[in-house]
Amino acid sequence: MLPWIFSRKGASGFSWASTADQVTAGISAAGLTAIVTGASSGIGAETARVLAARGAHVVMAVRNLAAAETVRQAVLAETPGASVEVMELDLSSLASVRKFAADFAARGLPLNILINNAGVMATPFSLSKDGIEMQFATNHVGHFLLTHLLLETMKKTSHESNVEGRIVNVSSEGHRFAYKEGIRFAKLNDEEEYVISVQTLCFPLPFT
Numbered sequence: 001m002l003p004w005i006f007s008r009k010g011a012s013g014f015s016w017a018s019t020a021d022q023v024t025a026g027i028s029a030a031g032l033t034a035i036v037t038g039a040s041s042g043i044g045a046e047t048a049r050v051l052a053a054r055g056a057h058v059v060m061a062v063r064n065l066a067a068a069e070t071v072r073q074a075v076l077a078e079t080p081g082a083s084v085e086v087m088e089l090d091l092s093s094l095a096s097v098r099k100f101a102a103d104f105a106a107r108g109l110p111l112n113i114l115i116n117n118a119g120v121m122a123t124p125f126s127l128s129k130d131g132i133e134m135q136f137a138t139n140h141v142g143h144f145l146l147t148h149l150l151l152e153t154m155k156k157t158s159h160e161s162n163v164e165g166r167i168v169n170v171s172s173e174g175h176r177f178a179y180k181e182g183i184r185f186a187k188l189n190d191e192e193e194y195v196i197s198v199q200t201l202c203f204p205l206p207f208t
């Protein structure tokens with residue numbers, strides 16, 4: 001934990017304090033295609049901006065199309081000629097994930113990089129359309145299915161281009177406050193359990 005707090009550089013030469021601009025400086029992503037989920041704001045928008053600036057074709061996979069279009073316009077203003085598009089994806093809906101994967105396949109694009117960034121945290125308890133606790137549905141199940149459905153395209157791209165693919169799952173320091181026995185699958189949809197988990201995550205010290 002301490003190296004993280006003091007932002008000590010890791011083996012890569014970077015730390016949590018390094019920016020996307022810094023870690024990609026001097027690297028060309030020309031010819032690569034990347035999907036960034038949740039690219040309509042925050043870390044996802046910044047990731048899309050920098051990948052596009054380095055020359056990648058970026059697919060912003062988002063549920064808020066209007067917000068994503070604003071981000072896309074900002075990217076184009078900064079990097080004229082950047083290759084960036086918006087596609088609809090609601091990770092809390094398995095049907096939406098399947099539709100996104102089908103739409104992407106229909107485009108016939110290669111896929112080198114998948115950045116599973118979208119996420120919600122400590123939202124009020126609710127169930128997704130598929131009856132799964134919303135945070136688990138969005139952050140985990142939706143991305144799991146998305147990755148599964150895109151994997152063959154990534155493998156094909158890698159074989160044909162001889163360039164390794166990359167799947168990045170954006171996570172959280174909150175993983176340090178997990179239950180010792182692991183995920184309590186039997187209690188995923190238990191509201192009381194959910195509230196305790198959120199309290200533990202947001203106010204970890206009194207509970208650990």
Ligand SMILES: NC(=O)c1ccc[n+]([C@@H]2O[C@H](COP(=O)([O-])OP(=O)(O)OC[C@H]3O[C@@H](n4cnc5c(N)ncnc54)[C@H](OP(=O)(O)O)[C@@H]3O)[C@@H](O)[C@H]2O)c1
Pocket residue numbers: 037038039040041042043044061062063064067089090091092093117118119120121138170171172173174
């Ligand atoms: N920022 C931090 O300090 C921090 C710390 C730990 C972990 N993280 C993780 O880093 C990732 C990005 O966080 P952030 O800080 O950039 O948060 P953010 O600004 O809230 O961005 C989250 C993105 O996820 C999207 N999203 C949420 N639910 C979605 C759904 N059902 N389908 C599709 N997209 C959905 C949001 O879209 P809408 O615009 O439609 O809401 C938004 O674009 C998340 O996975 C988060 O858990 C961040």
